[in-house]
Amino acid sequence: MTDAAPELVDIDNSIPEVSQERYIHWKKNTKLLYDYLNTNATKWPSLTCQFFPDLDTSTDSHRILLSSFTSSQLPEDEAIYISKISTLDHIKWSSLNNFDMDEMEFKPDNSTKFPSKNLYNDLTVRFPGGDCNRARYLPQNPDVILAASSDGSIYVFNRTKHGTTASQSLNSTRYAMKLSSANKSQDIVQVDETNETVSISCNGQKEGLLASCYSQGQLKVWDISAYSHADPIINQPVISLNDADPKGLNDVSWMPLHDSLIAACGESNYVALHDTRSSELISQSDSNLHQGGINACKFNPHNSLLLASGDAEGTVNLWDLRKLDKAPIKSLQHGSAVSTLEWSPNLEPIIATAGQNDGLVKIWDASTDRVIFTHGGHMLGVNDIAWNAHDPWLLCSVANDNSVHVWRPARHLVELQ
Numbered sequence: 001m002t003d004a005a006p007e008l009v010d011i012d013n014s015i016p017e018v019s020q021e022r023y024i025h026w027k028k029n030t031k032l033l034y035d036y037l038n039t040n041a042t043k044w045p046s047l048t049c050q051f052f053p054d055l056d057t058s059t060d061s062h063r064i065l066l067s068s069f070t071s072s073q074l075p076e077d078e079a080i081y082i083s084k085i086s087t088l089d090h091i092k093w094s095s096l097n098n099f100d101m102d103e104m105e106f107k108p109d110n111s112t113k114f115p116s117k118n119l120y121n122d123l124t125v126r127f128p129g130g131d132c133n134r135a136r137y138l139p140q141n142p143d144v145i146l147a148a149s150s151d152g153s154i155y156v157f158n159r160t161k162h163g164t165t166a167s168q169s170l171n172s173t174r175y176a177m178k179l180s181s182a183n184k185s186q187d188i189v190q191v192d193e194t195n196e197t198v199s200i201s202c203n204g205q206k207e208g209l210l211a212s213c214y215s216q217g218q219l220k221v222w223d224i225s226a227y228s229h230a231d232p233i234i235n236q237p238v239i240s241l242n243d244a245d246p247k248g249l250n251d252v253s254w255m256p257l258h259d260s261l262i263a264a265c266g267e268s269n270y271v272a273l274h275d276t277r278s279s280e281l282i283s284q285s286d287s288n289l290h291q292g293g294i295n296a297c298k299f300n301p302h303n304s305l306l307l308a309s310g311d312a313e314g315t316v317n318l319w320d321l322r323k324l325d326k327a328p329i330k331s332l333q334h335g336s337a338v339s340t341l342e343w344s345p346n347l348e349p350i351i352a353t354a355g356q357n358d359g360l361v362k363i364w365d366a367s368t369d370r371v372i373f374t375h376g377g378h379m380l381g382v383n384d385i386a387w388n389a390h391d392p393w394l395l396c397s398v399a400n401d402n403s404v405h406v407w408r409p410a411r412h413l414v415e416l417q
Contacts, residue, residue, distance in 0.1 A: 015401070019359060019379040026376040036087050036394070036408040039377060040119045044068040044077060046398040048135045051388045052082075052142050059115045060089040062388060063122065064396055065145065066404065067132040072150075078127035080135050080147055080157070085406055086115035087394065119404060125162050128155055128175050134199050134384075140207040144176075144224075148197035153180040154212055156224055178233045179212075179222045181240070199251045205259035209238075213249035218242050219264050221276055239279050244272065251296045251340075255321075257304045263321075265294035271309045271317075273324055283324040285309075289317060295356070296340045302348035310338030316353055318366060332364055342385050346392040354382035354397065361385055361397050363414065373409040 015023075030037055052063040061084050068079045130151030138144040143159040156177035195216040203209035208225035221239040247267035255261040260276045271294060272284040292312030300306035306329075307319045314336050317328035332353070339356035349367040354360075359378035362371050378399035388394035394408045 015379045022376055023379050030377075033373075033410055033413070034407055035410050036406075037377075038085060038087075038118060038406045040404045040406075042066075042068070042402050042404055044070050045383065045400050045402045046404060047131070047133055047383045048080075049384045049386045049396045049398045049404070050136055051386050051394075051396060052137065053389055054142070055390045059086050061086045061115060062390075062394075062406075064119070064386070064404075064406070065135055065137060066398065067127075067135055067147070069131055072131060075129075076126070078131060079124050080127060080132055080145065081124040082122045082159070083119040083404075084116075084122045085119045087391070087406070087408070088114070089391075119406070123159065123162055125157055128178075129153065130196075133196060136200055136202060138207070138210075138224075139202050139204050146200055146202070146210060146224075148200045148212060150196040152195050152197055152214070153178055154197055154200060154210075154222065155179075156227075176232060177224060177227050179224070179235075179237075180233065181220070181235050181237060198249060201252045201254050201262070203254050203259060204256055209259070211252045211254060211262050211264075213244070213252040213264055213266070215248045217245040217248050217266065219244035219249060219252060219262070219274065221262075239276050241274065241279060244274070245270075247293075250294060251298075253298050253307075255304050256299050256301050263297050263299065263307055265297040265309055267293040269294060269311070271297050271307065271319065271324065273321065285317075285319065285324050285328075289328060290315060292337070295338055298341055298343055300343045300348065300351075301345050302343075308341055308343065308351055310334065310341045310353055312337040312356070314338060316341060316351075316364075330366070330369060332366070332369060334362060335360070339382055340384055342387055344387050344392070345389050346387070352385050352387070352395065354385045356381045359399055359401070361395070363409065372414050375405070375407060375409075377405055377407075378403055 046066040047069045048067045050065040064083050066081055068077055070077050130149040133148045135147040145157045147155045155175045158176045195214050197212050198215055200212045208223055210222050212220050219241040220237040223238050244264055245266035245268045249264055249266035252264045262274045265271045269287040269290040270284045273282045275282050290311040294309050294311045297309040305321045307321055310316045314334040316332040318330050319328050334353045336358040337356035339354045341353045344350035349365055351366050352363050359380050361375040363373040365372050380400035382397055382399045384398050386396045397405045
């Protein structure tokens with residue numbers, strides 16, 4: 001089923017002509033390409049997206065963590081927000097009671113009550129300072145949301161303290177906690193555009209432990225369990241590596257089944273493995289195997305020894321962590337700069353890569369080195385992608401054309417043989 005949705009954006013001269021043509025062809029073929037597709041246009045682009053782990057089965061409603069990125073043009077619009085959407089899987093389309101004899105197709109009767117067809121905001125929290133580069137919830141407690149800011153801080157929000165509507169949250173306490181080694185003042189936010197918090201990653205084994213990386217090359221580990229209500233600012237990280245990448249870091253990832261190993265990557269074109277117990281560098285890849293800076297690195301959640309990294313030239317390398325200083329297991333070519341990548345939480349060999357320039361999201365079967373699906377609905381660069389834990393092929397993607405897409409490829413196109 002393809003769910004009708006409003007157009008993404010007005011096509012104008014700011015969109016490359018080749019992207020406009022590709023979008024027109026893509027739009028004509030969506031019914032053949034997708035089992036489900038929902039496109040939404042927002043006021044501002046989001047740099048981040050993540051499905052929450054819960055699912056309301058009565059309405060098949062999923063929650064998604066998003067952000068508003070204004071590039072500091074309108075600070076009052078800078079926000080993180082939680083949206084909801086139903087993919088309508090709770091509707092029993094194949095029931096004979098829903099078969100329309102006149103049109104010879106399945107349709108629910110007129111008494112069926114549908115949830116909203118598109119994304120709707122469940123909660124909005126105004127961002128305290130800078131732009132939100134990345135937001136993630138704490139795996140052990142999804143009500144705790146962490147956001148990496150362009151002002152060099154990490155802001156921690158407690159969803160339960162912000163009511164249930166956008167209007168309530170805008171007047172609530174700005175944040176529950178702030179992690180910043182540069183500024184001890186709770187009331188004055190000093191924007192440091194030269195050293196942004198670029199990305200964050202939460203430890204899946206130890207609650208409250210998170211890693212952050214910075215545009216000037218620092219790698220830090222924080223423990224938010226050290227929080228004190230009397231002083232909500234933590235200015236001392238547990239670990240601080242000031243020269244993890246002298247040219248700047250772009251991404252960081254905790255090993256899923258280990259509480260002390262972190263992978264980090266950046267502009268020096270190598271992936272490095274660090275041990276937080278000794279603050280030592282364990283191993284790193286050859287910098288000649290990536291070009292233009294590595295933008296993303298992620299561990300496979302099914303196999304902690306398998307690491308993927310994607311660079312600005314479009315190369316995605318898959319590494320055996322035990323041989324990180326050797327050649328990669330294999331290399332995939334996205335075709336343009338890779339902004340981010342994500343392994344499927346449901347299917348071990350499946351990985352999705354997002355295009356920073358071409359606006360494409362490609363789904364790969366890493367066991368065969370084959371692209372099994374390409375999502376071409378974004379007309380500008382893709383900022384983030386997320387898999388859904390409950391639906392093996394459901395994804396969310398956000399791009400610079402202000403679009404938020406929730407989509408599921410047609411099963412016959414992607415099912416593994």
